[in-house]
Amino acid sequence: MALALAAGGLLAYALLWASPYGLRVLTVAGVYALASFGFQIIFGLGGALSLAQGAFFGLGAYVTGILGSRYGFDASVTFPLSLLAPLLVALPVGLAVLRLDSHYFALATLGVAQVLHLLVVNLPDLTGGANGVPGVPPFALFGWSAPRGLPTTALVWGMVAVGGLIGWRVARGRLGRSLALVRDDPMAAACLGLDVGRLRLTAFVLSALYAGAAGALAVHTQRVVSPEVLEFPVMVTILTIAVVGGRGRMVGALLGALLLIHLPEWFRGLERSYLIVYGAALLLVILLAPMGLTGLWARLFPPPGRPLPDPVEPPARPARNGERLRAEGVTKDFGGVRALDGVSLRLEAGVIVGLIGPNGSGKTTLINALSGLERVDSGRLWIDGRTMTNARPDRIARAGLARSFQAAILPDDATALEAVAAARLPLDRRVEWAEAHARWALERLGVGALADRLCHGLPAALRRRVELARALARRPSVLLLDEPAAGLTDAEKAELAALLRALAADGMALLVVEHDMEFLLPLADRVLCLDRGRRLYDGAPDGVRRDAGVIAAYLGGVGA
Amino acid sequence: MRRGVVSLVVGLMTVAGAARADGLSFPVLVPLTGFLSLEGTSQRNGALLALKEAPAGLVGAAETIDTGTSPEAAVTALERAAGGGPVGAVAASMLGTQMLAMLPLAAELKVPLVTVSGTAAITEQNNPWVFRFFPGDAVTKTAHARYVVEELKKSRPAVIYQTTAYGQSGKTHLDSAFRALNVTPVFQEGVDPTAKDLLPVLTRALATNPDVLVLHLHAGPTALLLKQAATSGLSIPVVAGSAMHQPSTAALLEPAELKGVCAETAASPVSGGNPAVETFTASYRAAFGKEPDAFALGQYDGMMMVLAAVKAGAKTAEDVRKALSVGRHDGLAMRYASDGKGNMAHSAVIVCYDGSNRVPTLVKRYDNVTGVVK
DSSP states (O other), rough: OHHHHHHHHHHIIIIIIOOHHHHHHEEEEEEHHHHHHHIIIIIIIIIOOOHHHHHHHHHHHHHHHHHHHHHOOOHHHHHHHHHHHHHHHHHHHHHTTTOOHHHHHHHHHHHHHHHHHHHHHHHHHHGGGOOOOOOOOOEEEEEEEEOHHHHHHHHHHHHHHHHHHHHHHHHSSSHHHHHHHHHOOOOHHHTTOHHHHHHHHHHHHHHHHHHHHHHHHHHHHHHHGGGGGGHHHHHHHHHHHHHHOTOOOHHHHHHHHHHHHOOOOTTTGGGGGGGHHHHHHHHHHHHHHHHHHHHHHHHHHHOOOOOOOOOOOOOOOOOOSSEEEEEEEEEEEEEEEEEEEEEEEEETTTTTEEOOOTSSSSSHHHHHHHHTTSOOEEEEEEEEEEEEETTTHHHHHTEEEEEEOOOOOOOOSEEEEEEEHHHGGOSSSSHHHHHHHHHHHHHHOOGGGTSSSSSSTTOHHHHHHHHHHHHHHOOOSEEESTTTTTTTTHHHHHHHHHHHHHHHHHTEEEEESSOHHEEEEEEEEEEEETTEEEEEEOOHHHHHHHHHIIIIIITTTTOO | OOHHHHHHHHHHHHTTTTTOTTTTBEEEEEOOOSSSSSHHHHHHHHHHHHHHHTTTTTOBBEEEOOOTTHHHHHHHHHHHTTTOBBSSSSEEEEEHHHHHHHHHHHHTTTTOOEEEOOOGGGGGSOTTTEEEOOOOOHHHHHHHHIIIIIIIIOEEEEEEEEEEEHHHHHHHHHHHHHHHTOOOSSEEEEEOTTTTTOOOHHHHTTTTTEEEEEEEOOHHHHHHHHHHHHHTTTTSSSEEGGGGGGGHHTTTGGGGGGGTTTEEEEEOOGOOOOOHHHHHHHHHHHHHSSOHHHHHHHHHHHHHHHHHHTTTOSSHHHHHHHHHHHHHEEEEEEEEESSSSSSSOOOOEEEOOOOOSSSOOEEEEOSTTSSSOO
16 A cells, blocks of 8 residues: 555656656666666575675676767667676576575675676777766657657656566565575575575576666667776675665665665755765665665554464375485585584384484584485485485485474565465465475464464474474475483473474484483484484484493483 | 865855856756866866856856766756746757767757767757857867878878777878878777776787877877877877867876877866967866866857847847857957857867976867858
């Protein structure tokens, strides 16, 4: 409603009151909004600080500038090619740099911008060098040319509307939700079956398309393309728009662009002092709205809760007895430390295996190796008979393995339903289905009432339940739990134990890492004890208390 | 800061106290921030001084807008200025890419742009609304190369230029000028204006055994390179581009570091030469607390020619354009006349520093280089 009113107000301003100057500023704001939509996808949703967005913007501008000015092509040729060129650059660059850590990724993408800038400056025959290419015609399509003023503004904002709608659908759809999960915790996302690399590449390419479109429109309104479009201030403007507007929100990009582009114009009469006032105003906005303008709006006017979907049980994997997971001779070294030394393990349907050992014995390393988070140096792994040795975590997850972490990893600003639904995103074609299945998982874990509560602030026990629901929502055949009882009361432990038994009864194979023997030994059908990366004991729970080696290495006097 | 406030007050007084010259305004759209802020401020000051000293009976009104360094900001500024009522002419940015961006809009709005930009391309767009009151590279680089070859008798120049529009345009014209004099530079390399150490390029240049160093750099890089050259004991003469003549550039160097350095420029007001120029320099110092340079003087001359046209009866921007296109103007720096493309300035000078102070001496004039001024 508020958005519709704001859009109406903007339209009335453009149609009734705006001077040619006002329309031009509005047009520039539209161009930057379009570029920022793309940045919201890669940075806001995907969490990757791409400093190549300005470069893609400039690339789109140069393609349109050169083809329009030198060869007289209209937008039917220049516009698609202005999208294609950034895409063709983004694909190989993305493949090369998207797996880098955040700051290295940012530097690598900044390098792209630098290379492009150097190229355009030093290829004057093609790009006009530092002078650039003047005489770029206005936007023209099939004989119609957009005159300066209202038609150009309407054209740009028409594109903004289309781009914003697509971006909004992306953000609310499977891709946007998956990217948010990747942003919040790439490791957890991978363990939920999301192909982090492919998702980031998709986001990177999408962001490049938006930037190319914005660059093409910019050069039509500017009528010249020069190396300034590839310089850092363009990138900084886009980044600032995203942050001030509200990270990850298309409306945020829109508001941020309108504010950031108009703000200096309001103070322009102060000559060079306007920069001080502009900076102070910007600082004030950031202080008042640290989560951006959209965050401030949500704080002042909390949105009404969404109706929850009815629970729907997700399809289970084909029932199968016997072995679900087998690991043989798994060895893993960290430098000079051997964390796992030829560990072998079998997990069978309906069986709960307890994994114990003193601190540093290799329990978490083993779980990480089984779930693909650590590459093993030697040894082999099968899940449901399929070789999964050193497969990526998302492949292992899709093969049927789910896991939890020592500290429940849930996105703070997502509801429990959204957090659990994220686990279904690789499996369900629509977000609505994923949420219905997530609701079922929450109900199954007895926390259905938490569906619309934010994960932030949930007590530890409930967080574990929600995390378990997230693992369960995938209907895995193998479930690895890392210290699930930590921090729980006796009553909560009893509930958890009953729940795990029920899951095993459904045919799931469970591996439970736990220090709490009072919880684990009655629960487990079998216990595996590690010490310094080696298997020390593998047998019945009762036997572990009598095993001299275990007593010496781990239990001390407890079993004596 | 205090000087900035003074400048601002002068500007505001001009605006506030103005009865517009026949209803026309003369906006000043120049880069006051960014890497061209020094030159842009000179432009602004020159324009404002001209408007303040408008011919009797006229008072020029001006709004000053910072264009930064992006073409986008320049176009927006022009659109804003044009929306403020009838415009007689605009004192427009000296940054070539900003001028190239403003030209189509100026033609559409029918507003003359009066600038001191040295970028050759701005008068090669068949746009009748641009007027350059600073010799273009075709003039200054001819003078630059002729001084090196004919006066200094050097034949192995090493050329270091900037990788900006200004730098590339200058380099292209230096190439032509040296070729016309049958001289081939032994070294040519472009440097980014943000480079913080120019010793590597200087070392590479000296490795080619040049007999003169020819610079075409912005103000900051010129000062940096000269400082590093002085520190490393450079023994060959240096003939720099117009940025060197700016008092603000010289202020970055010790007088001893300037010894033997020469520069091409349109004019050097601080060097004096005639009473009118000395009066201008004194007025400029009084108004802005700074030393004027050739950009300030060129912009002053340009706006004075515009105001003279209004005084002579120009009622509209089109009248002003016509007057600039066909008229002549005896400015303080030189006599101006259009070559049909908007190039109004056709003279250049060479100034040199003797190492005792930061005020250069005019050593050579190259008048009417293009042969346009009859």
